[in-house]
Amino acid sequence: MMLIKHKFRAFVAGAAMLAAIPAMAQQNTYKSDSTVIRKFYDDALTSYESYENLRYLTKNIGARLSGSPQAAAAVEWSRQVMEDMGLDRVYLQEVMVPYWVRGDKEIGRILSGRNGSQEVNILALGSTVGTGTQGLSAQVVEVQNFEELEKLGKKKVKGKIVFFNRPFDNKHIQTGSAYGGAVDQRGGGAVAAAKLGAVGVLVRSMTNDVQDVAHTGNMRYEEGVDKIPAAAISTKGADELSAMLKNDSELKFYMRMTSETRPDVLSYNVIGEIKGSEKPEEIIVVGGHLDSWDVGEGAHDDGTGCVQSIEVLRLFKEQGIRPKRTIRVVMFMNEENGLRGGRKYAEEAKAKGEKHVAALESDSGGFTPRGFGIDGNDQQYAKILSWKQLLAPYGLHELNRGGGGADIGPLKGQNNVVLIGLRPDSQRYFDYHHTHIDTFETVNRREMQLGAAGMAALVYLISEHGLNGGDAKAGK
Structure with a gap:
């Protein structure tokens, strides 16, 4: 009888240990994810590289309306910045854009x-x-x-x-x-x-x-x-x-x-990427639009979105993280008066049969981030919502349905892609939007970098855990 009792106790203890393994694994995953995200923020908030990129884009190049010499200079600048980062691939994607000139x-x-x-x-x-x-x-x-x-x-x-x-x-x-x-x-x-x-x-x-x-x-x-x-x-x-x-x-x-409209001009989307280590065929796009209106400096609209997107790649490189899925940054051309860059990117992605799992756009200014707008199915939304505990300590409380952005919009419907938009505090954005006062001086470095780190955090979680099942779940 004593032998039977000991065997029963051993069985119960073994079963309890087996039951605890998934919980322990989930807890370890949570700790690992939390540590990576914390490092993203530590790096972003103590770095000035992205802010200096914005300074160069706005002060040295300035307003960048599609078709203008300044837009061409911005293409070359962003290509060089990403090439200097030592990414796996940097390339230009041709797109014909309108060339409207304001005149006197x-x-x-x-x-x-x-x-x-x-x-x-x-x-x-x-x-x-x-x-x-x-x-x-x-x-x-x-x-x-x-x-x-x-x-x-x-x-x-x-x-x-x-x-x-x-x-x-x-x-x-x-x-x-x-x-x-x-x-x-x-x-x-x-x-x-x-x-x-x-x-x-x-x-x-x-x-x-x-x-x-x-x-x-x-x-x-x-x-x-x-x-x-x-x-x-x-x-x-x-x-x-x-x-x-x-x-x-x-x-x-x-x-x-x-004002007058001149003949279309050849321009480019500028693309840089880090190849995924396990599922390189699955692509996560991160981007902003490189063009701006011809008044002001295009700082909030959308210089901040561009440098934040590039910063996502820098943060991965700085931490030595090789993502499971491919992370591709796109500097879209011609969002303001034609959306031809976004349409061209989607057309070529479809023609090549590329599989985009998520697309994240920053085009709402460089203000303090509040969360993300999410355009996906119920399962995808629930997966992102399960990461709220990891994102909330950084002020990213708003994970709401509906979102995305103009340039990633043409991807909708391709391979069940989730469209996501960074949602900063919106109260000051339309003070500067499309004006001559949208200048570098109106951007706060910390607010902008909080947005970049938040973008990197979400991209990391999507890369590690996917959105459609089949990967280990991040901690809740």
């Missing part, structure tokens, strides 16, 4: 018989035609949306400048939601107004602040519809114009822009 400094002037003449700040919208060297002067009709415009009809719109003055809805906590609720008037305002016979368009700048700074951005034309000049007016100027219209409905607005 714009002139905007309110002409009122009652209140005299008043200068206001305007910027030509990207892709717009010019007014000619003599400029354009016409009466103004103000609308909040396309429905109001349609109600006015041709009789009240023909021969006039349509003034779209719908502001951001500042009740939104995330300013990107407010931007999304207002930006349609910038993109489609000229077409809608031209269909009713308007001769020009003014659009309230896309910002939640009231400031005397005009914000540019792209607009589009439609085949068979007259191309009329379109400009953004500062929010301060928009408020002044609206107030003066209430007292003088006959006032005119004078605008002068010498």
Whole structure:
């Protein structure tokens, strides 16, 4: 009987040990992942390399609109930076891009018989035609949306400048939601107004602040519809114009822009990668867009996203980590006025049969990161959510459904790829977005580096553990 009891106790003890092995393995995995992530942050927060890269890109090269000599210089600079890192592969991917030129400094002037003449700040919208060297002067009709415009009809719109003055809805906590609720008037305002016979368009700048700074951005034309000049007016100027219209409905607005679109230019996406050690055929893309608008220095939009993406590779190299899956950094060209770089990358990836498991984009400024937006299926989202305990100590609390980015968007649907967007604090972004004040000095090094380290952490977890099952799970 005693022998049976001892055997039973030994069996129970053995079973308990076997049951504890998975838990111990999971705990060890968690500790290992946590240690790597901590090292990423330690390195990023004490390093100035990425910040100096941003300084060079913004100060030595400056504004980088697609097709411009500065965009070409940025291509060569980013290629050289990644080659100097000793990556497994660095190469250029050809893409034809539009070449729009702003021309002379714009002139905007309110002409009122009652209140005299008043200068206001305007910027030509990207892709717009010019007014000619003599400029354009016409009466103004103000609308909040396309429905109001349609109600006015041709009789009240023909021969006039349509003034779209719908502001951001500042009740939104995330300013990107407010931007999304207002930006349609910038993109489609000229077409809608031209269909009713308007001769020009003014659009309230896309910002939640009231400031005397005009914000540019792209607009589009439609085949068979007259191309009329379109400009953004500062929010301060928009408020002044609206107030003066209430007292003088006959006032005119004078605008002068010498913008033109030149023939397409050959440019490049710049690509660098570290090959995966176990599953090199599975690719994780990390990127930002190398082009910027031709005003300011393109610091937050999207210089920070570019140098953060390069920093991800540097952090892996610095820690001596060979990822299981291939990590590929892409500096996309032409996000601002065409998205041709993102489309070209997706087209070639599909043609080559490449398998992308995840794509992470940083294009929301270099502010303090709050988390990530995730566009994937339930299983993929649950996997990323299981890593929240590893990411939360670094302020990455928001792991929300929905996300990605413009340049990685064309990859959607290819091989079940997960699209992810870095989500920094959004409150200041639209103060600088598409303006001459988007400069290096507005970027805080620590905030930017927190974002880079967070990106590296998530990329590491995806590389190590996958998103679709089959790999060991990271600790919860």
